[in-house]
Amino acid sequence: MTALNLEKSAPLPSDVESRAGQTMLTAMGICKQFNGIAVLTDAGLDVRYGEVHALMGENGAGKSTIIKIITGVYQKDAGAIFIDGQPVEINSRQDARNCGISVIYQELSLVPALTVAENIFLGQEPGRYGVTARQEMRARVRALAERYGFQIDPDAVVDSLGMAQRQMVEILKALSVDARLIIMDEPTSSLSNAESERLFETIDALRRSDVAILYISHRLEEVYRLSDRLTVMRGGEVVGVLQKDEINPKTVTTMMIGREIHYADARTEKKLFEDNVLEVSHLSCGKLLRDVSFKAYGGEILGIGGLVGSGRTELVKCIYGALRRSGGSVTLGGAPVSKSIRKNIRAGFGFVPEDRRVEGFIPAQSIGRNIAIASHDRLSKAGFMNAAAENRWVEDAIKNYDIRPKDRNYRVANLSGGNQQKVVLGRWLAREPGVLLLDEPTVGVDVGVRAEVYEYIRYLASRGSIIIMVSSDLHELTRVPDRILVMYGGGFFHQFTRQTATQTAILLAASGEHPEEGEALV
Amino acid sequence: MRKLATVGFVLILMLVFSLQADNFFNLRNFSELSFNAAFLGLLALGLSFVMIGGGIDLSAGGIVCVVAILCSRFSFLGTPGIVVVVFGVVCGAFFGLCNGLLVSRAGLTEFVTTLATGILYQGLGLLFAFRDTGKLSGTLVSMGITNKSYLALGGRFSALFGARGALKDFHLMTVIWIVLAVAMYFVLRRTNFGLRTYAIGSHPKAAEMSGVDIRRVKTIGFVICGAFAGLASAFLVANMSAANASLGSGYEFQAIAACVVGGIALGGGKGDAVCALIGSVFLVTILNGLYKFNIPTYWSYILQGVIIIVATVFDASFASFARRLRERRADRASGEEAMRL
DSSP states (O other), X not given: OOOOOTTTTSOOHHHHHHHTTSEEEEEEEEEEEETTEEEEEXXXXXXXXXOEEEEEEOTTSSHHHHHHHHTTSSOOSEEEEEETTEEEOOOSHHHXXXXXXXXXXXXXXXXXXXXXXXXXXXXXXXXXXTEEOHHHHHHHHHHHHHHTTOOOOTTSBGGGSOHHHHHHHHHHHHHHTTOSEEEEESTTTTOOHHHHHHHHHHHHHHHXXXXXXXXXXXXXXXXXXXXXXXXXXXXXXXXXXXXXXXXXXXHHHHHXXXXXXXXXXXXXXXXXXXXXXXXXXXXXXXTTEEEEEEEEEETOEEEEEOOTTSSHHHHXXXXXXXXXXXXXXXXXXXXXXXXXXXXXXXXXXXXXXXXXXXXXXXXXXXXXXXXXXXXXXXXXXTTEEOHHHHHHHHHHHHHHTTOSSOOTTSBGGGSOHHHHHHHHHHHHHTTOOSEEEEESTTTTOOHHHHHHHHHHHHHHHHTTOEEEEEOSOHHHHXXXXXXXXXXXXXXXXXXXXXXXXXXXXXXXXHTTOOOSSSEEOO | OHHHHHHHHHHHHHHHHHHHOTTTSSHHHHHHHHHHHHHHXXXXXXXXXXXXXXXXXXXXXHHHHHHHHHHHHHHTTTOOHHXXXXXXXXXXXXXXXXXHHHXXXXXXXXXHHHHHHHHHHHHHHHHHHHHHHTOSSXXXXXXXXXXXXXXXXXXXXXXXXXSOSGGGGSXXXXXXXXXXXXXXXXXXXXXXXXXXXXHHHHOHHHHHHTTOOHHHHHHHHHHHHHHHHHHHHHHHHHHHTEEOTTTTTTHHHHHHHHHHHHTOOTTSSOOOHHHHHHHHHHHHHHHHHHXXXXXXXXXXXXXXXXXXXXXXXXXXXXXHHHHHHXXXXXXXXXXXXXXXX
16 A cells, blocks of 8 residues: 655645646446346446535435445446546455545444544554554654644544544545545434534545545535535436536436326325324434424324434334433323333334344244244233244234245245345234334335235224334335325424325425425424 | 552552551562462463453463473473473463464354363363373372472572562562563554554454454464463463462453453453553452451452452443543534534
8 A cells, every 4th residue: 555655745736736627537338237137327427636526316326336336346347437537447445445546434434442643554554563653653644634734633542533523534544545536425424513514624625635525415405515516316327417506406306306206196085093193292312303293193104204314213213112212202092102112012012123134033033933022912821922822823924914935934034025024014013003113114125015015004004003104215205105204303394295295395305405395394 | 540540449458458467568478469460460461462352262271271281291301491481382372373263264253262272271281181190080190390490480589590689579470470561561552463453352344444454463362362371371380389280270260350350341442451460460469368367268259250340330331421521522512613603
């Protein structure tokens, strides 16, 4: 690795002027398939020195795939990449680093126990005979920070730094190995507003020093504030590149969604079960969820939209008891809802978590065990399971929810994603819960299973249950729920009915802009 | 901070023992106490490399056992004492290397690997000891050491260099232990290897992304741990002038306890060589003091357990307190910034 040389690192004005505006990276005609499914078709990107280039697109648009190809995590099937006009082959992360490309990861890759300087040079420490040259390390960090106008103490232990400062250290680490293109993937998702502001200043400083920056974000306001140009992707293709003065919310969201499909829904008004009512008032959970209130009635399917980090997962987890409430109250049919998951399940709650692999099922156990696990109260006596009752219960669930293979002893780890989700869902559906909380219920399941999931949800609602469904899938949000609440920054931001909801409007609301449709809540 | 607190505790303990027990505060007892602390301290010192790197080594006792037998047999060849000690260190390092390779190359978990090898090494010790007596059944026979120059290394300073200076009543091992503790402090805090040890203990994923070879650093840690166990064992045999295969069992847990009490977190990334030193002194002082008070052994076990729990709880609550303090400060800072904007 080429560590930064002190003498060379002094800013040379002529050098600086010569680079700005020149193209650093060009990628064109990039194609990539996974298992025969095209995720990128003829996609391209060009980033110049001294510009912040934003990359936007919905989930699944191919943003992260193209980034992974540029950084050598995936190999492209076709296409070409040029650095400074020269064709290059990037087959590993090391290749990318040698080309001057660095990624600042969402989950930071710093060692908390070490100091700023130690982190920056970890893996390529200066010094002789294995003894670290600490003075040299400090001096080089100071020189580097000064050059880019950062303020940081080289001896501060990373554990004691805020998130914005940690990102600054990450950026310095990248710069210390001569990074010329820095890719930032949702860098503000874990930052407070003041900290984001600091990061933007850092980015401005980088831009002035002619570093090329590729900025991926879902938040429109950030993109307007920061970016010089914007590439929009949809369905694995590049839909367009916008110049700074062409960027506005309506254009961007329309480009991201494409043709809007309206579902003229002629279904009659649904019957609501007034006695089954979930009332949430002033619910808070630390900084993630702030003073949220709503009412939901039996028979209703309530959709919760919003970006990752908007508080949507925290909302359902707080209601269920999986996260500790820091304020507010929840009542079901007038009775207060407990903070204990165990009691809530008995009171008729069910919860399908976002990441089923981590929180949803026990992989090494059978389909039967995984379905029965939430119903031991009904299937046992004095602490002993009634095997016959358990088997009947499980067989019914497997039949009703079409779980394949129809073998209750089959290990869940070996099932397909769709069937795994059916097991998790079936565990609750079998109980006919009064309130079913779903967090991203159709992530990673195929179209057929998806339709089945919607069918089960609708059936349950028609029997008088309350369904609360968190989703990032705009298509799903406009189709399944009767009412959609969009969250932003830990609270409710905008409300739609099924009639007023469009994908563009939901996306706009999730990014912090009030659309014309629906009703603003703040 | 944490170290000062533990040192304070040790001093208070010593004061209390000195005032209450008339046979505690004298040179003879201090020399004995420091020898015990040095033995445990050497084990803890080696272990600190593994523990700071986020690992655990349960085989230290086994290594002490097998190296003790090997050293005593080796000493019968009549080689100079220093060669026997070096032989012990090399043997210990070899057994440590076996641990390291099993963990890093074969991908076994550290807990299970060192649990297994610890038992295995103990077995090897027995094997070599039995060979010596020529009987397959029968009791373990202590082997009396006859090698004079080796025995001298286990004795006091005065036995080696004549009665001179303030150190004359202390054991050679004690002095070597202190010197090594300082040296290891330097190795951990000031060398690339030390830096990487903290890195793999604190955040292995980040260390890997930065180009640190985790398996290599881990293996070296185990080798150091084994070498220290070998060194401690070689000196112990010389001091006792005999070795038997029942030696060593239980020391691995005392060493872990010393590290934890000294402030080396079991999760890795925290503490240093001085923590291991202080922790060992602390434990040994308590055991010695209780002994001088004629307090039954069971109390010393109960107290050891309580101390480990208290130290762990203290560390955990101190960490969460520090975190809350930091968050509040960061909140205030960002609040002020927001006001300015």
